[in-house]
Amino acid sequence: MSAEHSSITSPKEHTSARPQQSLSSQIQNATGLDPACCYQCGKCSAGCPMANEMDLKTHQIIRLLQLDLDERLLASEAIWMCLTCETCTTRCPNQFDPAAVIDALREAALKKVPGRVPKRISAFHSAFLDQIRMHGRVFEFGLVASYKLRGGPLFADVESVPSMLSRGKLTFTPKKIEGIKALRRIFEQCATEKSK
Ligand code: SF4
Numbered sequence: 001m002s003a004e005h006s007s008i009t010s011p012k013e014h015t016s017a018r019p020q021q022s023l024s025s026q027i028q029n030a031t032g033l034d035p036a037c038c039y040q041c042g043k044c045s046a047g048c049p050m051a052n053e054m055d056l057k058t059h060q061i062i063r064l065l066q067l068d069l070d071e072r073l074l075a076s077e078a079i080w081m082c083l084t085c086e087t088c089t090t091r092c093p094n095q096f097d098p099a100a101v102i103d104a105l106r107e108a109a110l111k112k113v114p115g116r117v118p119k120r121i122s123a124f125h126s127a128f129l130d131q132i133r134m135h136g137r138v139f140e141f142g143l144v145a146s147y148k149l150r151g152g153p154l155f156a157d158v159e160s161v162p163s164m165l166s167r168g169k170l171t172f173t174p175k176k177i178e179g180i181k182a183l184r185r186i187f188e189q190c191a192t193e194k195s196k
């Protein structure tokens with residue numbers, strides 16, 4: 001067995017309080033991918049740039065789906081740390097697509113347990129989308145300010161500001177893209193769809 005192999009190997013935690021449709025079934029419906037097809041080689045986790053930050057490695061996320069350990073999976077922050085870089089998908093020798101599975105898991109988690117999205121992560125997502133809505137691109141200074149106002153750590157990273165300014169990485173005035181009106185219509189359409 002590979003050293004990368006998950007320590008999550010037993011279905012003992014499975015309880016009778018299983019939801020009507022398991023996360024595994026929801027993911028299959030959303031992506032067409034069956035978590036049971038993953039053979040737990042761990043190659044995805046070995047290449048994941050966020051592996052050291054995640055409390056579950058990529059193959060362990062898939063393993064929890066295989067075992068229907070939904071509560072344990074939803075209690076983890078790992079799916080919110082994923083960068084969707086798709087390194088795992090590229091490395092998988094089994095043509096599986098862990099990045100798509102994690103993306104679908106985030107969608108499912110938002111519907112199932114919206115209150116469990118880690119505060120700093122939901123603050124960053126909202127701040128990022130605000131910037132895109134307003135300018136069509138990220139205005140870094142506005143992003144940081146909006147993130148901190150939404151509850152991000154107030155003084156973290158402050159020491160990096162002078163060097164970012166000196167390298168021209170931070171500007172104080174945003175620039176809008178040309179197609180900003182079309183982009184805002186997309187945001188409006190998404191909001192309408194979401195409210196249905
Ligand atoms: S998703 Fe692919 S690379 Fe990752 S453990 Fe499963 S089979 Fe291996």
Ligand code: SF4
Nearest residue numbers: 048082083085086088
């Ligand atoms: S897509 Fe997510 S899980 Fe896959 S390698 Fe990138 S950060 Fe890791």
